[in-house]
Amino acid sequence: MRAVLICPPLPSHLRAFEALAQELTRRGHQAIFLTEPGTALQSGAAPTVCAATAWRSCAACRPT
């Protein structure tokens, strides 16, 4: 499964989504963050971060 995670760039939200992303990747899924450019993710299993404006053109996010 490829999951796109979209959340506000607030630390408490990001930390929760990072935990979700880590669990997804631990189970072999792919987790991709779609958030504002420059948003700092602390997760060790840092998924791909895409600028919101790149939704249409970002290869990592383009459905296959």
Next chain:
Amino acid sequence: MEPASGLLARAVGVPLVSVACAVPMDPEPGIPLPFLGWPHDPTAQGLRRNAGGERVADLLMTPQSRTIRRCARAWGLGDLRRLQDCLSPGLTLSQMAPGFDYARPVNGAHIAQLGPFRRGHATQDFPADIRPDPARPFVYASLGTLQGHRAGLLARIARACRQAGVQVLVSHAGSLTEAQAQAIPADWVRGFVPQQAVLERADLCVTHAGLNTALECLAAGVPMLALPLTHDQPGVAARIAHCGAGLRLHPWQRGTASIAHAVRDVLDDPRYRRTAQGFAAQADGWGGAAAAVDRIEAAIKIPGRATA
């Protein structure tokens, strides 16, 4: 809880799961919007009040509504107007601990209350340079990461704790200057502390009622005195009071004497601690991120993974 997710998922036709890191926005009769500290009230009067709150909120959120409507029309998604319209109708993953939120008998079947996705660092040690006197109550006071700069309120909390005869550790999340921190009349003032370890030792947490801190208090069995400031904190504080794990003070009750009185009230009445400890006893069963992914896999039918 980000409307873009609902719009994009509908636009490209992929399954949508909502995640409520804070108080769920999903509408439910009798439950006010999360940023309102009103009580759960399904009576006609309560419904009228909540409807009034929603009208004001809709007015304040007009720029967001315009964007949602514009995108929904442009992408042929129908009449979507508000954040609530963009949420998943099938599955919301909530960080609420079971029993902490108000009951949602009408529209709540799709909301999974899983507890915090990210648990605190229980392995961190209590700071060696902080040695509370075990003979006196030990209070931990924090206004969270985003509100830690409120030096005046932190100082008032510290004064109130002294007035109540308890020891207090104030954490300001690195938001104060050294001079500001030194002006707080607490027993200990720190930029950061290992919150989980501190809560394991605390008799009471004076908090802004951020959901993460509230859930960490419940997991540690620590009662709370909530002083909500912004965002969904009024809603979290109302739930703290509603479930019996503590008291909350309204903005007009934040004088030193009122806070001191409330500190004593929570410490002197064992029911608050008992309630918090009841949550703590259940905390190992909170599913967190693992249960969240179970739900996601079940919702989109990943073979061999699905659990209820």
